[in-house]
Amino acid sequence: MISTLEEGRSRGLGLDGFRYHQGALHAEEVSLEHIAGAVGTPVYVYSAAAVRASFERLHRAFAPLSAELHFAVKSCPNLHVCRLIRSLGGGMDVVSGGEMERAWLAGTPMRDIVFAGVAKTEDEVKAALDGRFSPVAAAAGHFGRGDAGERGPVGMFNVESESELALIARVTGDLGVPARACIRVNPDVDAKTHEYTTTGLEENKFGIYADRVPALFDAYAEHPQVELAGLHVHIGSPVNQVQPYVDTVRVILRLLDRLEGAGHRPSVLDLGGGWPVDYHQGEAPRVEDYAAALVPLLADRVRRGLHVLLEPGRSIMANSGVLVTRVQHLKQGRQKRFLMCDAGMHTLIRPALYRAFHFIWPVRPPAGHLSPERRERPDLPDLVDCDVVGPICETGDFLARGRPLPEVAQGDLLAIFSAGAYGVSMASNYNDHGRPAEVLVDGSKATVIAERQPLAGLLETERRPRELQLAKESGTA
Numbered sequence: 001m002i003s004t005l006e007e008g009r010s011r012g013l014g015l016d017g018f019r020y021h022q023g024a025l026h027a028e029e030v031s032l033e034h035i036a037g038a039v040g041t042p043v044y045v046y047s048a049a050a051v052r053a054s055f056e057r058l059h060r061a062f063a064p065l066s067a068e069l070h071f072a073v074k075s076c077p078n079l080h081v082c083r084l085i086r087s088l089g090g091g092m093d094v095v096s097g098g099e100m101e102r103a104w105l106a107g108t109p110m111r112d113i114v115f116a117g118v119a120k121t122e123d124e125v126k127a128a129l130d131g132r133f134s135p136v137a138a139a140a141g142h143f144g145r146g147d148a149g150e151r152g153p154v155g156m157f158n159v160e161s162e163s164e165l166a167l168i169a170r171v172t173g174d175l176g177v178p179a180r181a182c183i184r185v186n187p188d189v190d191a192k193t194h195e196y197t198t199t200g201l202e203e204n205k206f207g208i209y210a211d212r213v214p215a216l217f218d219a220y221a222e223h224p225q226v227e228l229a230g231l232h233v234h235i236g237s238p239v240n241q242v243q244p245y246v247d248t249v250r251v252i253l254r255l256l257d258r259l260e261g262a263g264h265r266p267s268v269l270d271l272g273g274g275w276p277v278d279y280h281q282g283e284a285p286r287v288e289d290y291a292a293a294l295v296p297l298l299a300d301r302v303r304r305g306l307h308v309l310l311e312p313g314r315s316i317m318a319n320s321g322v323l324v325t326r327v328q329h330l331k332q333g334r335q336k337r338f339l340m341c342d343a344g345m346h347t348l349i350r351p352a353l354y355r356a357f358h359f360i361w362p363v364r365p366p367a368g369h370l371s372p373e374r375r376e377r378p379d380l381p382d383l384v385d386c387d388v389v390g391p392i393c394e395t396g397d398f399l400a401r402g403r404p405l406p407e408v409a410q411g412d413l414l415a416i417f418s419a420g421a422y423g424v425s426m427a428s429n430y431n432d433h434g435r436p437a438e439v440l441v442d443g444s445k446a447t448v449i450a451e452r453q454p455l456a457g458l459l460e461t462e463r464r465p466r467e468l469q470l471a472k473e474s475g476t477a
């Protein structure tokens, strides 16, 4: 079955391990019906072969730049997914102290972790510099990790503001630990993606304007503990056109020239993530097209010593995972047909938040309805427009609206495709639902890599109310 991961089939990085076999959808060699029967629904299922294929394809495409891949943990933070990607040679890109601890618990040396994130706290900066401040230090042994005190600082901070850089500089002084940092540049380039995931425009909260960057390199040139190693940029996600990356790299190259002209030696360029995938069949340009445009712009700099990093998340994980849900009830409204499922905005928020498209199809479709193209309106007979909705008390709780589907009965399983990125990581407990289980399939082996969150786990933080002992206000009688 793995042979079906042929590259020609999909134009983007959508190499996935999900295929119909003997009438039912399989992840690699494992039936999704069997997985749902064993662990219940909703459940996320990932294909290890698809993760490997997507990682390797990206790696190959940018090999002329010797680009190092740092997996964007936010896209799919499961420890075992991080371990798999680590085993392929990936570093980790994290945006919070929590993700940093996951990356480390997954076996990533701190030097291979890049710490981005717009509102880093002092506690997070401390833990990033010195493992003694790790909030999970005491539990590290459970994950096969040794003494957090020995772990050393992160390889790089990607700095989002002048005030964050000042905080990092102060904490390095307090702890006596040096830090390396890239400045995240806001290039004022439109990534032409959803307004909520556009990050490179002047009006966005991310990064520091290019014209302010040289002054920071001047100010920190002699700093005893902080080394400004280079520049970081991430313009949005997914970026479905090549040109915004080209425009961004041009801004960066001008800035690198300016910094070098002022006597600085920036040696790192982190180009961020945002590389797209096919949610619709054939939607995204191929990753090779991005590389073909960017490699010539950067090759000379790389020959002169520039070290290039990428932070892919979606392009590795989106099409490496599906969300499997069971139809709990059917309702024929006056205007439309509703399929009421146990997955919804609490397990996959992208349709509700961004109006994002996810292809949805029965795990065991009726005869004659196998393997359709993944598009909004498949060219097949006898389809009925349906709203695929969840159990949450919000009208915005939908996975698809007006979607043509074959006959579906109560109790049937549906697969929501391209759900491996920003699926479980954006799941919530809204309406007191536990987070779904996660299963990783590798060939014929299926492993539960996250148990369904039990209700007892949800209630844990509320178990023991305690009265706050507040400081008395001064000056009161």
Ligand SMILES: Cc1ncc(COP(=O)(O)O)c(C=O)c1O
Residues within 6 Å of the ligand: 072, 075, 093, 116, 234, 236, 237, 238, 272, 273, 274, 275, 311, 312, 313, 314, 315, 421
């Ligand atoms: C700084 C940064 N790097 C990398 C990524 C990963 O983007 P993608 O998953 O589209 O590759 C993001 C996503 O939001 C990000 O904010």
